[in-house]
Amino acid sequence: MEERKLSRIVWGARALLSFWTAIPCGGAELLFGGLKKHHVTLPIQSDTWDIRHLLVWIKQNLLQERPELFIQGDSVRPGILVLINDADWELMGELTYKLQNEDSITFISTLHGG
Amino acid sequence: MEWLSLEQKCMKCKECSAVLIIRVGDAFCKACFKEYFVHKFRAMLGKKRLIYPGEKVLLALSGGPASSSMLQQVQEGLSWEAGKKLRFVPGLVHIDEGAVRGQNLKDREKMVAEVELVLKRSGFPYQIIFLEEVFNLPSSVVRWDSKNIPSVADDYKAAVDGFLCRHTQLKNAESGIRTCSTGAGVQAKLAELSIKEPEPTASTRTLRLPSAQSTQALNQLFDSVTSLTAKEELLHTLRSHLLIHTARAQGYSKVMLGDSCTRLAVKFLTNISLGRGAFLAMDTGFSDGRYGDVVLVRPMREYSLKEISAYNEMFGVPTFFSPALNSKPSEKGSIHQLTETFINKLQSDFPSTVSTVFRTSEKLNVAGSVESPDSDSAARCLFCLCPLDTQIEKASAFHATLVSEHLSQKRSPDLPEAAANQCCASSEEERRCCRKPAEGCSSTTSRADERLTLLDLLCYGCRVTTKDLTMLDHLPHYVRSEADCRTRRAAMKKEIQEFLLHNNTDLEDVLKA
Numbered sequence A: 001m002e003e004r005k006l007s008r009i010v011w012g013a014r015a016l017l018s019f020w021t022a023i024p025c026g027g028a029e030l031l032f033g034g035l036k037k038h039h040v041t042l043p044i045q046s047d048t049w050d051i052r053h054l055l056v057w058i059k060q061n062l063l064q065e066r067p068e069l070f071i072q073g074d075s076v077r078p079g080i081l082v083l084i085n086d087a088d089w090e091l092m093g094e095l096t097y098k099l100q101n102e103d104s105i106t107f108i109s110t111l112h113g114g
Numbered sequence B: 001m002e003w004l005s006l007e008q009k010c011m012k013c014k015e016c017s018a019v020l021i022i023r024v025g026d027a028f029c030k031a032c033f034k035e036y037f038v039h040k041f042r043a044m045l046g047k048k049r050l051i052y053p054g055e056k057v058l059l060a061l062s063g064g065p066a067s068s069s070m071l072q073q074v075q076e077g078l079s080w081e082a083g084k085k086l087r088f089v090p091g092l093v094h095i096d097e098g099a100v101r102g103q104n105l106k107d108r109e110k111m112v113a114e115v116e117l118v119l120k121r122s123g124f125p126y127q128i129i130f131l132e133e134v135f136n137l138p139s140s141v142v143r144w145d146s147k148n149i150p151s152v153a154d155d156y157k158a159a160v161d162g163f164l165c166r167h168t169q170l171k172n173a174e175s176g177i178r179t180c181s182t183g184a185g186v187q188a189k190l191a192e193l194s195i196k197e198p199e200p201t202a203s204t205r206t207l208r209l210p211s212a213q214s215t216q217a218l219n220q221l222f223d224s225v226t227s228l229t230a231k232e233e234l235l236h237t238l239r240s241h242l243l244i245h246t247a248r249a250q251g252y253s254k255v256m257l258g259d260s261c262t263r264l265a266v267k268f269l270t271n272i273s274l275g276r277g278a279f280l281a282m283d284t285g286f287s288d289g290r291y292g293d294v295v296l297v298r299p300m301r302e303y304s305l306k307e308i309s310a311y312n313e314m315f316g317v318p319t320f321f322s323p324a325l326n327s328k329p330s331e332k333g334s335i336h337q338l339t340e341t342f343i344n345k346l347q348s349d350f351p352s353t354v355s356t357v358f359r360t361s362e363k364l365n366v367a368g369s370v371e372s373p374d375s376d377s378a379a380r381c382l383f384c385l386c387p388l389d390t391q392i393e394k395a396s397a398f399h400a401t402l403v404s405e406h407l408s409q410k411r412s413p414d415l416p417e418a419a420a421n422q423c424c425a426s427s428e429e430e431r432r433c434c435r436k437p438a439e440g441c442s443s444t445t446s447r448a449d450e451r452l453t454l455l456d457l458l459c460y461g462c463r464v465t466t467k468d469l470t471m472l473d474h475l476p477h478y479v480r481s482e483a484d485c486r487t488r489r490a491a492m493k494k495e496i497q498e499f500l501l502h503n504n505t506d507l508e509d510v511l512k513a
């Protein structure tokens, strides 16, 4: 109902990933093509998926313009808070956290809010 | 490995799993985080003792994370048990800035409807104001009025007594006439103000979008600003004026702003870069008394945006997404945006950055003269109402800059001849109020002169950003008429001075009469 500055990734089945997102950005346009929510499928890969992989995948598959507003280097842009199952990702190993079935990943921008 | 990290316990209860790292090494579980968050709000208001019981407090809600969280804390605070309960009377205001944020009418309508839903649900009186309203502001909003400042005698203790006294009286007798020996000044003033302009009740208000004409005028104003930095500052100035006016018109004596410490750290560095170093204490402090009768308060200033965003997410506090200030991708970022990026980058590599910058700002004190009630509005910046920091000796570098600016302005090619013609075309009424027939419509330099007179009335920081404002014509009327008024007053003062023995007190008396 209310538009939130966040995105959510939920594992559906094995190697299946669902997204709800309205990703924040500095400019007026939304990064993910203006869509609030995304449902996507993560491909099966030999390695287990961790957040680092996930970010690369998001960058390649979801970000349409100005990816630097979301990803910088191999991590999220400073100022974007990441929650894994409603808990600070800093407690979960950040980029090295291994995705589990039914995980919910939330990205919240603390940029340009007030 | 992930099991290990999940094991980290809350530092407070030492039982539950931690869900959030607040500072380096401080990890809280969900329940303890909530308690900590709520306690901090109560402690902040309690410690500062700035808000009187029964006082009308206007909450300025942008819909962003911090102000949304602030509203939630106030709602929560009113339901605390008797001893701890917040005792002020809140009202809400949201300023819709869609026009300058690149939203079309349909987007704005949708946004306003969403905002209204949240405001209505709070149960507090609320108001949604369009930024276009700045064109209807009176000059009084930028005038420093020392008469309405509550005297020192109306201290917290007296106000508490007053509140308690009134409270019991209302309980005991329904008669309605309250007499109260202590704190009566504040209450009377509030009552008087609210009688003047009764608060519109939420149910009867029908929101009408601003006229296309006023939106166009607003867009013209912002289009005439050549840098994003100056646009951000202009928006901030206009927004503040609207807030202050709304508060005054409806008898609110405090306005609560949702500035987080992250935001204030950014503001701190931004303002240094903008030449506003002299006003850091006011611009970023807990309370800001520059407007005199209405005091700005920043109760969220000890929360980081991380805490706030996590809280909102975990406890379902609704926030809105509003796009950034209208900017083309090609345009350079503003100092505000660049500083924000810089601070966040530092913060991610050095997690104590924000709190360090913030603590520095804590140590600054408001200079005595700033809040002294006897400085009149002539000595205050026309835009930000800070005491003018520009009255300095002729030999300074600042003066030299001014002189060279003056010279280049006179020859500036971007002053079209149309300026003079336009002045003549302006309404009869305007010309009459201008009362300067000699200078009236004489030459093309009149526009350059107007710019110089305006700059004269601004503090150093506001001068710096006003340089990027190319067309003064688009400024709202209240700014230009007040500028006119102050300039005339200054000229008169100078004239009178020549007839009087140089005695400033006499002079003030003459002018006041």
Ligand SMILES: [Zn+2]
Binding pocket: B010, B011, B012, B013, B014, B015, B016, B028, B029, B030, B031, B032, B033
């Ligand atoms: Zn705990």
Ligand SMILES: [Zn+2]
Binding pocket: B381, B382, B383, B384, B385, B386, B458, B459, B460, B461, B462, B463
């Ligand atoms: Zn100023």
